[in-house]
Amino acid sequence: MKTGSGxxxxxxxxxxxxxxxxxxxxxxxxxxxxxxFKRRVTRLMDQDRFLSFAEFRFRLIDDASYLTRFVEQVTVxxxxxxxxxxxxxxxxxxxxxxxxxxxxxxxxxAGCSTGEEVYSLAILLKEANLQHKAVQYATDINPSVLQxxxxxxxxxxxMKQYSENYILSGGRADFSSYYTAQYSSAKFDESLGKRVxxxxxxxxxxxxxxxxxxxxxxxVMIYFDKALQxxxxxxxxxxxxxxxxxxxxxxxxxxxxSMAHKYKQLEGRxxxxxxxx
Amino acid sequence: MxxxxxxxxxxxxxxxxxxxxVMEITSAIRSTSGLSIIVVxxxxxxxxxxxxxxxxxxxxxxxxxxxxxxDLKPGYIFIAPPDYHVLIEKDRTLSLDDSEKVNFSRPSxxxxxESAAEIVGERLICVLLSGANADGVAxxxxxxxxxxxxxxxxPSDSEFPVMxxxxxxxxxxxxxxxxxxxNALMSIxxxxx
Numbered sequence: 242m243k244t245g246s247g248x249x250x251x252x253x254x255x256x257x258x259x260x261x262x263x264x265x266x267x268x269x270x271x272x273x274x275x276x277x278f279k280r281r282v283t284r285l286m287d288q289d290r291f292l293s294f295a296e297f298r299f300r301l302i303d304d305a306s307y308l309t310r311f312v313e314q315v316t317v318x319x320x321x322x323x324x325x326x327x328x329x330x331x332x333x334x335x336x337x338x339x340x341x342x343x344x345x346x347x348x349x350x351a352g353c354s355t356g357e358e359v360y361s362l363a364i365l366l367k368e369a370n371l372q373h374k375a376v377q378y379a380t381d382i383n384p385s386v387l388q389x390x391x392x393x394x395x396x397x398x399x400m401k402q403y404s405e406n407y408i409l410s411g412g413r414a415d416f417s418s419y420y421t422a423q424y425s426s427a428k429f430d431e432s433l434g435k436r437v438x439x440x441x442x443x444x445x446x447x448x449x450x451x452x453x454x455x456x457x458x459x460x461v462m463i464y465f466d467k468a469l470q471x472x473x474x475x476x477x478x479x480x481x482x483x484x485x486x487x488x489x490x491x492x493x494x495x496x497x498x499s500m501a502h503k504y505k506q507l508e509g510r511x512x513x514x515x516x517x518x
Numbered sequence: 519m520x521x522x523x524x525x526x527x528x529x530x531x532x533x534x535x536x537x538x539x540v541m542e543i544t545s546a547i548r549s550t551s552g553l554s555i556i557v558v559x560x561x562x563x564x565x566x567x568x569x570x571x572x573x574x575x576x577x578x579x580x581x582x583x584x585x586x587x588x589d590l591k592p593g594y595i596f597i598a599p600p601d602y603h604v605l606i607e608k609d610r611t612l613s614l615d616d617s618e619k620v621n622f623s624r625p626s627x628x629x630x631x632e633s634a635a636e637i638v639g640e641r642l643i644c645v646l647l648s649g650a651n652a653d654g655v656a657x658x659x660x661x662x663x664x665x666x667x668x669x670x671x672x673p674s675d676s677e678f679p680v681m682x683x684x685x686x687x688x689x690x691x692x693x694x695x696x697x698x699x700x701n702a703l704m705s706i707x708x709x710x711x
Contacts, residue, residue: 274613276605276633281617317617463586463614466607470587492599492614493586 250283254294258282261302268312269445272469281315288314309385317464318386320354321399322361324459325491326409329361331511333411336486337369340454346375349453349480351444351473352461353379356390361407362457363433364419368412372436378451380442387439393429400427444473449480456481460490467497474498478516487514524709525667526641527590527606528553529634531627531657533560533649535677537572539695540647545576546704549593553707555579556596556604556612556634558627560649563600570597586614598625605633621653631657640665643707645695647671649681658689669703672696 255275262268270278289310291297300307323329340346346366350359359379366372381387395403404416420427442450444461456477462470477487478500487495487504489512495501504514528547530540540557547553559569567583573595574581581595582588588596590610598604603615603625620626627646631654634642644661646654648671662668668691673679675696685691695703 274605274607274615276607276613276637277615277617280605280615280629280633317615319616319618460614460616463602463616467587467611490586490616492584492602497587 248283248286248291248294250279250286250294254298255279255282258298258301261298265302266305266308267446268308268443270315272445272466272472274464274466277317277464278315281317285311285314312383313385316383317460318354318383319460320357321406322357322395322403323406323410323412324358326406328488328491328511328513329365329406329410331507331509331513332362332488333365333369335507336455336513337365337371340375341369341371343454344374346371346455347451347453348375348377348455348457349451350377350379351442351456351458351477353381353386353390353439354383355386355395356393356439357395357403358457358459359390359437360393360395360429360433363437364407364412365410367433368414372432375436377437378453379437379439382441382443382445384441387441390437391434391439393431393434394426395429397422397425397427444476445469449476451480452482452485453480454482454485455488456485457488459488460493462493463490471498471500474500478503481516483516483518485516487516488512489514524641525553525643525707526592527634527638528555528643528645528707529558529630530555530645530647531558531631531654532647533623533627533651533653533678533681535648535650536671539671541572541576542700543645543703544573544579544595546700547577547579547707549578551708552592554590554592554594554596556584556590556598556630558598558604558625558630560623560625560627560651560653561600573597584612584614586612588612598630600625603629605629606637608637610637621651623651623653627654628657632660635661635664635666638666640667642666643669645669645671646682646685647695648676648678650678651681652684654681655684655688658685662689667692667706669693669695 286297366375407416420429503518505517507513570581579595583599584596605613670685670691671682672694673683676682
């Protein structure tokens with residue numbers, strides 16, 4: 242793949258880089274989807290104007306602060322509030338009423354990025370009067386996105402789109418009542434973030450840490466190869482109560498994984514599965 | 519004929535004004551060609567599968583929107599879903615990617631052309647159709663370097679000539695596609711295996 246500076250990474254160079262990341266920093270990207278990983282690295286080298294692979298590799302090994310940028314840029318942190326509104330409509334109408342029958346509701350956002358989905362779900366929980374007995378655990382490999390998630394401050398320019406999504410998801414309140422506009426930012430109501438626990442968690446290397454009734458991991462596993470998807474699916478299985486729900490992105494499926502037979506997909510076209518065995 | 523070599527993958531990229539031509543091409547290819555087809559069209563996110571139905575109605579290929587890690591099987595037309603880039607892995611599976619837009623586009627034609635070229639090389643055919651932006655051109659440059667067969671819709675025959683015109687200006691094109699030579703393209707593609 243080409244960069245603006247004309248550098249084309251070989252598979253061998255990618256292997257070197259993967260080795261460095263494990264040996265030097267303990268970050269294991271080996272089982273990330275190779276096509277996407279290579280594209281992200283090439284893009285970063287181009288953005289930061291490295292003239293050669295050797296120079297890039299040296300910087301990454303030599304400068305630990307550059308690792309932070311590497312992880313930020315190579316992992317994908319694109320997200321939005323109420324993305325795929327019909328998905329949130331299904332959560333609102335079919336999933337939350339079932340969760341409401343549990344005395345305590347524990348939810349895990351695995352790969353929460355900057356937290357837009359966490360705040361979306363917080364709004365749903367509030368509107369369903371479930372906020373007092375629900376705790377959302379939101380984790381990501383990347384510490385810097387968690388700071389954004391903690392602040393609950395998102396670009397004001399996005400609010401028109403989010404508001405439309407919210408209405409399409411079945412929301413009836415005035416969406417703008419959930420945030421305060423400040424210059425170019427929208428700061429979400431602090432009460433929405435009150436029962437949210439944020440932590441770093443690496444789906445490659447970290448284990449289960451609780452039992453949940455709902456796990457959301459949307460558009461995270463597309464960046465994993467099949468072997469790592471399988472591993473993550475086992476982690477989710479171990480972290481889910483029987484009859485709990487697993488929600489994936491709208492183009493993700495569990496059918497290629499060894500856990501497929503332990504779940505039953507919800508009727509309709511939503512990518513939501515219920516643990517049945 | 520120099521088209522002795524067998525092609526494995528056809529990637530069709532298009533934007534404004536491309537749908538009609540996509541349908542003309544896909545309806546004329548037979549699944550006995552053994553090809554896999556990926557269609558990358560810029561379009562609005564929609565909640566229905568109109569495009570799947572449209573293409574399936576006139577093709578003996580199986581037509582589906584890409585699910586992550588689908589096998590790139592012959593006899594299938596894979597459509598890039600709105601809001602995802604489509605990449606090809608070495609093991610001939612398809613990966614989705616929802617990172618930043620490229621050329622203001624997601625899916626981006628460049629991303630799929632480049633990825634396909636890297637994996638499939640000279641067993642790849644890239645077709646770039648009508649459109650009003652510059653997506654696809656850089657991908658064609660890469661694909662050409664990797665030995666792919668490059669087809670571009672004749673700008674004078676395109677509803678929106680900007681995209682194919684930029685391709686013609688920057689890439690040495692193997693075939694300019696117009697109303698009169700679709701059959702020639704089909705004779706290249708419909709080689710039974």
